[in-house]
Amino acid sequence: MTSSTISRIRNFSIIAHIDHGKSTLADRLLELTGTVSARDMTAQVLDTMDLERERGITIKAQAVRMPYRAQDGHDYELNLIDTPGHVDFAYEVSRALAACEGALLVVDASQGIEAQTLANVYKALELGLEIVPVVNKIDLPQAEPEAVAREIEEVIGIPREQCLMVSARTGAGVDQVLEAIVSALPPPQGEAIAPLRALIFDCKYDAYRGVVVYTRVVDGAIRSGTQIRMMAGQGVFTVDEVGFFRPGMEAVEELGAGEVGYVIASIRNVRDSKVGDTITDAQRPAVSPLPGYRQASPMVWAGLFPIDSDSYQDLKEALERLQLNDAALAFEPETSAALGFGFRCGFLGLLHMEIVQERLEREFNLELITTAPSVAYRVQMRDGTTLEIDNPDQLPDPEHVEWIEEPRVKVELVAPREYLGGLMELCQERRGEFVHLEYQPGDRALLTYDLPLGEIIHDFYDQLKSRSRGYASMDYQLAGYRREQLVKLDILVAGGKIDALSAIVHRQQASNQGRRLVQRLKEVIPRQLFEVALQAAIGGKVIARETVPALRKDVLAKCYGGDITRKRKLLEKQREGKQRMKRVGSVEIPQEAFMAVLSLDR
Amino acid sequence: MTAEVVVGAPRSLYLHVPFCSRRCPYCDFAIHVGEDQLQERYTKAVLAELSRIATGELELDTVYLGGGTPSRLHPRLLGQLLDAIRAHFAVQPGAEVTVEANPEDVTAELARAWLQAGVNRLSLGVQSLDDRALAWLGRGHDAAQAESAVQVARLAGFENLSCDLIYAVPGQDVGTLERGVRRLMAHGPTHVSCYELTVEQGTPLQRQVRSGRRPAPQVEAFLEQRQMLGEVLGEAGLEMYEVSNYARPGRRSRHNLAYWNGLAYLALGPGAHGFLGAAESAALGLASEGAALRYWHLRDTATYIRDVESGASGWRGHEWLGESDLQMERLACGLRLSHGVRLGSTGQLNRALELAEMGLLVVEGRTARATPRGFEVLDRVTLELVSASTPSGRGQP
Numbered sequence: 001m002t003s004s005t006i007s008r009i010r011n012f013s014i015i016a017h018i019d020h021g022k023s024t025l026a027d028r029l030l031e032l033t034g035t036v037s038a039r040d041m042t043a044q045v046l047d048t049m050d051l052e053r054e055r056g057i058t059i060k061a062q063a064v065r066m067p068y069r070a071q072d073g074h075d076y077e078l079n080l081i082d083t084p085g086h087v088d089f090a091y092e093v094s095r096a097l098a099a100c101e102g103a104l105l106v107v108d109a110s111q112g113i114e115a116q117t118l119a120n121v122y123k124a125l126e127l128g129l130e131i132v133p134v135v136n137k138i139d140l141p142q143a144e145p146e147a148v149a150r151e152i153e154e155v156i157g158i159p160r161e162q163c164l165m166v167s168a169r170t171g172a173g174v175d176q177v178l179e180a181i182v183s184a185l186p187p188p189q190g191e192a193i194a195p196l197r198a199l200i201f202d203c204k205y206d207a208y209r210g211v212v213v214y215t216r217v218v219d220g221a222i223r224s225g226t227q228i229r230m231m232a233g234q235g236v237f238t239v240d241e242v243g244f245f246r247p248g249m250e251a252v253e254e255l256g257a258g259e260v261g262y263v264i265a266s267i268r269n270v271r272d273s274k275v276g277d278t279i280t281d282a283q284r285p286a287v288s289p290l291p292g293y294r295q296a297s298p299m300v301w302a303g304l305f306p307i308d309s310d311s312y313q314d315l316k317e318a319l320e321r322l323q324l325n326d327a328a329l330a331f332e333p334e335t336s337a338a339l340g341f342g343f344r345c346g347f348l349g350l351l352h353m354e355i356v357q358e359r360l361e362r363e364f365n366l367e368l369i370t371t372a373p374s375v376a377y378r379v380q381m382r383d384g385t386t387l388e389i390d391n392p393d394q395l396p397d398p399e400h401v402e403w404i405e406e407p408r409v410k411v412e413l414v415a416p417r418e419y420l421g422g423l424m425e426l427c428q429e430r431r432g433e434f435v436h437l438e439y440q441p442g443d444r445a446l447l448t449y450d451l452p453l454g455e456i457i458h459d460f461y462d463q464l465k466s467r468s469r470g471y472a473s474m475d476y477q478l479a480g481y482r483r484e485q486l487v488k489l490d491i492l493v494a495g496g497k498i499d500a501l502s503a504i505v506h507r508q509q510a511s512n513q514g515r516r517l518v519q520r521l522k523e524v525i526p527r528q529l530f531e532v533a534l535q536a537a538i539g540g541k542v543i544a545r546e547t548v549p550a551l552r553k554d555v556l557a558k559c560y561g562g563d564i565t566r567k568r569k570l571l572e573k574q575r576e577g578k579q580r581m582k583r584v585g586s587v588e589i590p591q592e593a594f595m596a597v598l599s600l601d602r
Numbered sequence: 603m604t605a606e607v608v609v610g611a612p613r614s615l616y617l618h619v620p621f622c623s624r625r626c627p628y629c630d631f632a633i634h635v636g637e638d639q640l641q642e643r644y645t646k647a648v649l650a651e652l653s654r655i656a657t658g659e660l661e662l663d664t665v666y667l668g669g670g671t672p673s674r675l676h677p678r679l680l681g682q683l684l685d686a687i688r689a690h691f692a693v694q695p696g697a698e699v700t701v702e703a704n705p706e707d708v709t710a711e712l713a714r715a716w717l718q719a720g721v722n723r724l725s726l727g728v729q730s731l732d733d734r735a736l737a738w739l740g741r742g743h744d745a746a747q748a749e750s751a752v753q754v755a756r757l758a759g760f761e762n763l764s765c766d767l768i769y770a771v772p773g774q775d776v777g778t779l780e781r782g783v784r785r786l787m788a789h790g791p792t793h794v795s796c797y798e799l800t801v802e803q804g805t806p807l808q809r810q811v812r813s814g815r816r817p818a819p820q821v822e823a824f825l826e827q828r829q830m831l832g833e834v835l836g837e838a839g840l841e842m843y844e845v846s847n848y849a850r851p852g853r854r855s856r857h858n859l860a861y862w863n864g865l866a867y868l869a870l871g872p873g874a875h876g877f878l879g880a881a882e883s884a885a886l887g888l889a890s891e892g893a894a895l896r897y898w899h900l901r902d903t904a905t906y907i908r909d910v911e912s913g914a915s916g917w918r919g920h921e922w923l924g925e926s927d928l929q930m931e932r933l934a935c936g937l938r939l940s941h942g943v944r945l946g947s948t949g950q951l952n953r954a955l956e957l958a959e960m961g962l963l964v965v966e967g968r969t970a971r972a973t974p975r976g977f978e979v980l981d982r983v984t985l986e987l988v989s990a991s992t993p994s995g996r997g998q999p
Contacts, residue, residue: 561874
């Protein structure tokens with residue numbers, strides 16, 4: 001399609017709730033345009049990782065090019081960009097959307113518009129995308145397409161007659177969708193002869209070819225041999241190959257303004273190809289980069305420790321492997337008195353952490369203990385030095401500390417107005433400060449708060465969803481540090497401090513948090529042969545105490561000829577279970593205890 | 603390093619008699635109700651199996667007929683079986699020959715027949731001397747029948763008499779239990795086995811407890827009643843020598859001690875488990891794949907009979923035990939005994955010393971034995987020692 005001029009390109013994404021038929025529609029589009037033959041169609045071509053399929057979320061973006069001859073007789077180049085779908089990856093989503101001019105909004109004709117979908121629509125509208133509403137599953141007996149079209153008009157403000165009525169399953173109406181992409185979505189704007197500016201919206205690591213950069217060319221063109229410079233990352237590379245996805249990689253001579261595709265340039269590390277960065281021509285650089293670049297840096301830190309200490313080296317290698325394809329994952333060695341040798345790892349958020357942990361366990365067969373996540377604090381020492389700590393246990397003795405600063409974030413919440421009250425209440429509970437409220441077209445409001453990062457990493461997002469019936473969307477950015485009354489909460493088990501259970505908390509919340517934490521630990525630590533005292537302490541002063549009572553009875557009445565084999569097998573099994581626990585002092589502590597702080601109810 | 607476990611030649615034989623008049627709701631043994639017409643064929647099958655496994659002149663110190671309810675086996679058949687055992691093995695003078703019996707089956711005539719057949723120890727399923735507890739347990743006798751059975755057996759000449767008791771039965775308080783036990787001890791049994799009621803997997807009782815139709819046994823009752831039993835039995839001159847077993851001096855169950863001491867034993871009949879060293883296993887025609895063999899029979903009586911009749915072994919399965927398996931079993935069983943067990947590794951000894959500090963074990967030299975408190979949580983204590991015997995490596999970055 002090198003002949004295609006910029007006016008024949010359409011770049012779009014699909015916004016849909018899980019199960020509303022995004023993948024089926026995408027598959028139909030691929031089939032109908034002849035991009036993938038029906039025979040080669042495996043269900044849901046676009047989601048490639050097992051984990052993605054299971055969780056129904058897309059972690060990595062995908063891009064596929066479809067050739068299409070429209071009813072006007074012209075040949076078009078349609079680029080579908082599939083986006084990840086969770087707040088941890090909100091920035092990645094925004095960059096993928098920024099690479100498009102429009103989006104298909106797919107809504108199930110029997111379910112109506114769902115909250116999460118609306119949140120993504122808000123995001124797309126903010127970025128100026130044109131929305132084409134598609135009411136799907138009209139073949140279902142319980143379908144109410146007219147009612148759903150009316151709902152779309154009321155909530156988003158798109159006239160109901162613009163809704164396309166389709167069944168991706170039967171294929172009915174899918175041809176109209178292709179026509180609407182051509183007629184209703186605008187072509188890209190861009191200067192073909194201006195210096196190169198291309199937006200990186202994702203990348204992946206390929207063992208044979210190095211980093212494959214997913215990009216949208218905005219101005220100029222990129223071809224093999226071009227010497228490119230990353231405008232934020234500053235790296236300079238020579239392009240080996242450019243091309244597009246069909247959905248396999250197909251090389252082309254060049255990617256011109258408006259086009260979406262990939263660039264391979266002997267880039268060894270995904271860190272040299274940052275999402276949101278602008279690629280320019282090193283010889284003829286653009287004056288300014290594309291707007292919106294943000295450094296993707298870890299927001300939360302947690303310790304990962306192998307249960308079997310012999311697996312330390314395996315864990316290290318596994319983390320290195322994952323890091324090849326995950327620019328946001330950071331790690332460094334950590335030693336804990338309680339848990340032995342492991343790694344302090346940095347993540348974008350809790351979902352990112354869970355995904356990494358799950359992949360380590362599943363793909364690399366590791367058994368891990370993860371400690372409760374923390375944010376990074378700045379400590380001003382009495383001697384004038386400044387420390388940055390991402391592990392509560394590293395906090396020096398209070399006598400050496402002048403003050404502690406905690407990271408704050410600017411959080412933007414978009415939600416229907418009726419939920420504003422509940423959301424403001426949530427932000428206040430989390431030590432938030434009101435910044436701004438703005439009413440937007442339709443029913444929406446944009447609420448801006450300044451919050452401590454530590455207050456939003458645990459369950460803030462879940463709370464946000466439950467207090468807005470799922471309708472609120474959220475985005476956040478680091479917004480500096482602020483001095484606060486912070487203290488280290490230590491947990492003592494049977495009189496001994498467990499470093500991996502320490503947490504940094506606000507002084508006002510410390511006693512409450514300490515009490516709930518020891519209560520929770522009492523639930524997860526099994527009875528031992530002796531009574532186990534659980535204490536929460538601040539600076540040596542105990543503020544809460546619970547006791548795990550000693551085991552009172554554990555003996556089988558009978559052990560005769562036929563019982564002995566059973567007894568031995570039980571012992572073997574129990575011994576394995578014991579080995580999965582961590583023995584700290586004389587107390588055995590199960591894995592989940594180290595994450596107990598996460599399961600506290602507020 | 604630890605000494606190798608010596609299993610030795612079998613000097614004990616267990617014969618399982620599966621017939622019962624009823625299924626007690628708490629029982630998970632291999633038994634059959636209302637299949638007494640199988641008794642003749644069962645006896646023939648056991649005799650066939652007996653002649654197959656009797657290779658050479660093995661000496662036996664103990665023979666144990668357990669059940670099920672061996673007292674339901676026709677005395678003529680029981681006599682045939684014991685005669686055959688004596689014909690195939692050198693049953694030693696003074697050997698312990700036990701038969702289990704239900705109180706409602708015991709008559710003076712039957713007791714004499716058993717004695718005549720060579721039985722010299724009777725194990726009576728008394729379970730309780732409280733009618734309410736007996737009804738709760740679904741037993742086929744009442745307290746009066748139980749007492750009379752003990753008297754009848756003693757009068758007939760059973761000097762060596764054991765009684766089974768079940769305690770921690772929901773609804774029964776410690777006082778009622780104590781009165782019953784004191785009444786029983788007045789009849790002079792030489793051995794008592796006390797089992798707390800246990801809700802076993804797959805039993806009617808388990809279904810009833812799970813659905814809330816019956817209360818589960820309580821830990822408090824177990825602790826309180828166990829202590830009382832130790833005291834009352836002690837007053838009567840019976841000493842605890844295993845977690846659940848109490849005996850007058852010289853009246854410990856020699857047969858059961860073979861299990862707990864890790865010695866070899868032969869087994870016959872449906873569901874029965876046997877345990878043999880490598881040499882005796884070889885004599886049965888099994889190529890050795892380990893230090894010892896444990897085998898078990900088909901549980902269903904009719905299936906067992908057909909299998910043996912067809913010339914097959916009647917076994918359902920077997921496993922070979924390695925040295926470390928034997929060590930673990932020896933430890934687990936040995937700790938159940940009042941005189942304790944010799945510890946293997948230094949790691950075990952160190953852990954035992956920690957447990958001793960908690961008042962759960964007494965360690966003397968390399969021998970560890972449980973304290974009264976240790977017996978209450980013995981399975982956990984065992985797990986501690988078993989876990990200490992595996993080296994846990996500390997990796998380095």
